[in-house]
Amino acid sequence: MEIDRTTQADYLKALGHPTRIMILELLEREGHCVTNIGEKLNLKQSNISQHLGILRSRGILSLQRDGGLSIYCIKDPNALKILKMVRGS
Amino acid sequence: MEIDRTTQADYLKALGHPTRIMILELLEREGHCVTNIGEKLNLKQSNISQHLGILRSRGILSLQRDGGLSIYCIKDPNALKILKMVRGS
DNA sequence: CAGAAAAATTATTATATTCTAATAATTATA
DNA sequence: TATAATTATTAGAATATAATAATTTTTCTG
Numbered sequence: 001m002e003i004d005r006t007t008q009a010d011y012l013k014a015l016g017h018p019t020r021i022m023i024l025e026l027l028e029r030e031g032h033c034v035t036n037i038g039e040k041l042n043l044k045q046s047n048i049s050q051h052l053g054i055l056r057s058r059g060i061l062s063l064q065r066d067g068g069l070s071i072y073c074i075k076d077p078n079a080l081k082i083l084k085m086v087r088g089s
Numbered sequence: 090m091e092i093d094r095t096t097q098a099d100y101l102k103a104l105g106h107p108t109r110i111m112i113l114e115l116l117e118r119e120g121h122c123v124t125n126i127g128e129k130l131n132l133k134q135s136n137i138s139q140h141l142g143i144l145r146s147r148g149i150l151s152l153q154r155d156g157g158l159s160i161y162c163i164k165d166p167n168a169l170k171i172l173k174m175v176r177g178s
Numbered sequence: 179c180a181g182a183a184a185a186a187t188t189a190t191t192a193t194a195t196t197c198t199a200a201t202a203a204t205t206a207t208a
Numbered sequence: 209t210a211t212a213a214t215t216a217t218t219a220g221a222a223t224a225t226a227a228t229a230a231t232t233t234t235t236c237t238g
Contacts, residue, residue: 013101016101046230050226068185069185087097
């Protein structure tokens with residue numbers, strides 16, 4: 001299947017935000033819940049939730065519920081590879 | 090040297106636009122002048138010039154003058170690799 | 179079921195991007 | 209030097225993104 005340039009751009013835009021980069025770095029080792037991410041990054045809950053939603057909508061993160069928690073994990077390992085390539089540019 | 094997340098994000102944002110993706114695809118084979126790019130993509134000159142400026146400011150494109158023309162070329166091959174990875178996500 | 183905890187959603191405001199049109203700057207050539 | 213061709217820059221309006229605060233929804237637990 002063909003992936004159009006708007007979708008490609010949306011994917012890259014999803015990666016192109018400092019907070020979302022921090023989230024991906026944090027999730028690289030293991031999944032975390034929303035509150036946990038917010039505390040580690042010292043950002044508001046709703047803001048984190050919005051960023052997670054963006055990353056999820058692009059297929060970069062997945063979410064699994066664990067009790068009352070929403071655990072977010074890396075779904076697309078390419079995202080991490082891309083970040084590594086950016087650092088090496 | 091350490092590359093901060095804002096710079097990483099700016100790099101990814103530069104890649105995250107359909108027109109700029111088209112420009113990179115066009116320049117993959119060989120360099121082109123501004124007018125040429127504008128004609129191939131059927132977009133206004135000033136708009137193209139602005140997009141080229143963004144890509145150049147991030148170190149993704151380089152510019153060499155040839156007579157009256159500004160020839161833009163890929164400077165950072167990583168950008169093309171990243172686009173290929175995005176397509177394969 | 180009621181209350182608490184976690185997360186998502188909404189509305190609002192502020193900021194950033196993008197495109198167009200117009201103008202300015204640069205270079206080539208007659 | 210004047211003119212044309214090429215490119216860059218600027219200003220403005222339209223759209224998109226982002227952060228906050230407030231609210232709602234969902235789920236767990238007593």
